[in-house]
Amino acid sequence: MYRPRVIPCLLLRGHGLVKTRKFKDAVYVGDPVNAVRIFSEKEADELVILDIDASKEGREPHYELIEEIAGECLMPIGYGGGITSLAQVKRLIRSGVEKVVVNSTAALGSMQVIGDAAAAFGSQAVVGAIDVRRTMLKGYRIMAKSATVETSLKLEEHCRALVAAGAGEIFLNDVDADGTMAGFDLKLIRRIADSVDVPVVACGGAGTVDHLSQAIREGGASAVAAGSMFVFHGKHRAVLINYNPDELSGI
């Protein structure tokens, strides 16, 4: 039986792991290599690791750290953050990641990177990411630069453009729901899922197994990603890496 993927989404700041709320208020949650080792031991379906400062700082990904992380991963792993050229994609793939996650608004020419990467490694290796916010007057907006700048990109149109450029998957980050653990925005997921025929990974808002299930069944996501749910425990958000494949297999 085919099972929808449940993907811990981990955020890198410097060489540490953090978790944000609404893309802000980053809290340190531990050592990334150690965390990834635990997720691997717990047989997580897949991992996504995003360097949340690489673009902002205009620097290269931390290749050595990524290589160390990938070496612990007995499941697929995608990396995102600061990717602007095919040379970087090649180096990342050589470092041991299966997929690169490219936020298409992060830099000029990123559509080009998506196309180049897909031509070199296949579209299954390229994930097109979007950060989305709700606004009072204009509805959903695609955000740029770690969700600090609003763009005029149209939601569905942009997702289709990502797929046309070569993205084999869409990673939807809901900025307003990030870290809230209050559930997914199912309408948003549905709009993206209906606009493309490649898998859509929904991220932002997961707090319970039911939430994950809703994103799949009602939202139409092919896979779900979550941060807080897999790194925090209890109402005081104590750090505890957790992932239970048996509990998640029924979604």
Next chain:
Amino acid sequence: MIAIVDYDIGNLAAVSNMLRRIGFDSVITADPETIAAADKLILPGNGHFDTCMRNIRATGLVPLIERRVFEEGTPLLGICVGAQMLGTSSEEGSEPGLGWFDMKVRRFPKREGLRVPHMGWNQVTRPQPGHPLVRGLGEDARFYFVHSYYLDPAASVTTLLGCEYGLPFAAAVGKGNIAGVQFHPEKSHRFGKQFLLNFAEGAL
């Protein structure tokens, strides 16, 4: 020593990483002498079928690998597109495959509610439970798949593991000392470990 054939198609480190974890040395190589001396061969494959076929031919290694496999009986495992390449052709492209198996590679049909690629974990069936390559894999065995095209072997090729995504397809195929898997054992936790252990320990 296991040689992982390097022909410029992406992430091969994961395969050697998994082999190291189960206690087997491997080398990622395009060196003819190393390939000539290897106990076993792994043929990986990622991306477009035609690109993989053109790249492997461009290395000039195909006649050597064919000698190793057909004349010397060296076990070979194809992974993902590496498994598809064992067949005669793929609907993904126009390049002929290696043609070692009477097998075609077909695209998943467009169907409501069925997204292509088939990406993620899927359980497998074991039509040949006694085959040494599937030893130790229970009914809960599942593997990580990423593919838009599937293996469609003729009767002369044995389906070692089956799977279903919209339609039933072969997840692992074998004939003599050659086998191919559509999934990624190097990224499939303990199930992948077990499968690669079976191959590395000499099941073929």
